[in-house]
Amino acid sequence: MGKSRKSRTIYAILGFLCSKPRSGYDIKKAIEKSVGFFWSESYGQIYPMLKKLEEDELAVKFEDDTPSSRRRQRYAITDKGRRELARWIEEDADYRGFRNELLLKLFFGSTVDTAISIHHLQDFIAHEQNRLEMFEGFHATLPRDPGEMTPSVAFLAATLNYGLSGTQHNIQWAEETIELLKNVIEQ
Amino acid sequence: MGKSRKSRTIYAILGFLCSKPRSGYDIKKAIEKSVGFFWSESYGQIYPMLKKLEEDELAVKFEDDTPSSRRRQRYAITDKGRRELARWIEEDADYRGFRNELLLKLFFGSTVDTAISIHHLQDFIAHEQNRLEMFEGFHATLPRDPGEMTPSVAFLAATLNYGLSGTQHNIQWAEETIELLKNVIEQ
DNA sequence: AGCACCATGTAAGTGGTTACATGATTCC
DNA sequence: GGAATCATGTAACCACTTACATGGTGCT
Structure with missing residues (x-):
């Protein structure tokens, strides 16, 4: 009875097959591009799982009928697959199950030179600023007109907002924390 | 060459042994109490690792000399252990390696009734509000006087601030997202 | 010819959780 | 006496990553 x-x-995988049939390779790319900032899957998981999906009749494979093109094994979700996805959602x-290595290092920060912790925070800020640019670029592509706010756009915007505002928050926290630590040093 | x-x-473990000698049980409890909101370890990891720590001379075991008390095998960190911890920090x-299941469900939200996504967000708000109370209670125990802002308190405050402001941010995002989704439904 | 990318897989290894086993101690 | 907690461990299992193998395609 595991929790x-x-x-x-x-x-x-089922979620990404929902919109259209895809190959394992497609799925990996789609995940990286759209939900990469909060989710990842490796080929070592995807390909065996696609096989299992077919066994369980949650998806069906169909070879591409254009023999000239690359070998490409696309999978389409079945009704049973859609029901299983909905059940999980x-x-x-x-x-x-969250683990934050930066926070753990910071928590133990009093055992090392404070400059190290400040350096980690500055690194983190740089990292988050890169992400912020990425999010803002992505966000700019979303339709601003409320009439174009279709459900699927809204859900995309919802997750994107999480990343965008979360990253801004992270930067602010890191900056404040650097100030906090600097003040402690000076005393 | 793993990344x-x-x-x-x-x-x-080394980090928690740094402040004082502890048993495996102590370490588990200390982790839950102080860094539990961003880190966890199970006994299945801790006890074998303590054995390995001793083998590698990063810690030394010493049985309690009071035979009347419970069997308790405490470990103390060695100089080598401190160096190894500092090296890692x-x-x-x-x-x-972050995975956010809530966001994944939300990302696929257009495939199910929007009420389900809203329900998830409300659940999340309740969960985060509980955490917020916990954080605020914890935060209130910190010394406010700048004179008492010792380094170890500052690093504790830094991680706590992350949890505190992050939770507030999460609640705000979830509330805004509920409004966003409600607006989409009405159209 | 050579490189980058497309594309599909597999094998090995690891980190981590869960469930179970065991027994002492404290407190009501 | 019984329940809760203290306390230490192990075995099994699993999800996941990494590294490797293989070969086609398109472009320069």
């Missing part, structure tokens, strides 16, 4: 130690790879989400 | 697929359990932190 929630199940792979979510299957649902990530309706389940309560699991909030546990 | 960073090494266990950090060893460093979490100085390394660049790894920001990768």
Whole structure:
């Protein structure tokens, strides 16, 4: 009776098959491009899982009928697959299992030179500023007209907003924390 | 040449041994109480790792000399252990590997009834509000007087601030997102 | 010819959780 | 006596990453 130690790879794949048939390679790329800032899957998970999806009749494979093109094994989601995806989405989400290495290093910061912690925070700010630019670029491509706010755009915007405002928040926190640590040094 | 697929359990343990000798049980409790909102370790990791720490001379075991008390095997960090901990802290932190199940469900929200996504967000708000109370309670115990702002308090405050402001941010985002989704429904 | 990219996989290894086993101690 | 907690461990299992293998395609 495990609490929630199940792979979510299957649902990530089903979710991306929902919009259109895709190959394993397509799925990996789509994940990186759209949800990469909060989710990732490796080929080592995707390809075996696609095989299992077909076994369980949650997706069907169809070879490309154009023999001239590259070998490409695309999968389409079935009705059973859609139901399984919906069932999972309706389940309560699991909030546990976060691990933040930066915070752990910072928590132990009093055992090393404070300059090291400040350096980590500056690194983090640079990292988050890169992400911020990426988010802003992405955000600019969203339709601003409320008439174009279709459901799927709204859900995309929702996750994007999380990344955007979260990153801004991270930068602000890191800057404030640097000041805090500098003040402590001076005393 | 793995990029960073090494266990950090060893460093979490060393970090907690740094302040005083502890048993495996103590370490687990200390982690839950202080860094539980961004880190966790299980006994299945801690006890074998303590054994390994002793083998590698990063810690030494000493049985309690009071035979009347419970069996308790405490470990003390060695100089070598302190050096190893410091070495790790100085390394660049790894920001990768976050997975957010709530966001994934939300990203696929257009495939199910929007009420489900709103329900998830309301659940999330309740969850974060509980955490907020916990953080605020914890925060209130910190010394406010700048004179008492010792380094170790400052680093504790830094991580706590992350949790505190991050939780506030999460709540705000979730509330705004509910409004966004409600507006989409009405159209 | 050579490089970058497309594309599909597999094998090995690891980190981590969960469930279970065991027993002492404290407190009601 | 019984329950809760203290306390230490192990075995099994699993999700996931990494590294490797293989070969086609398109472009210069």
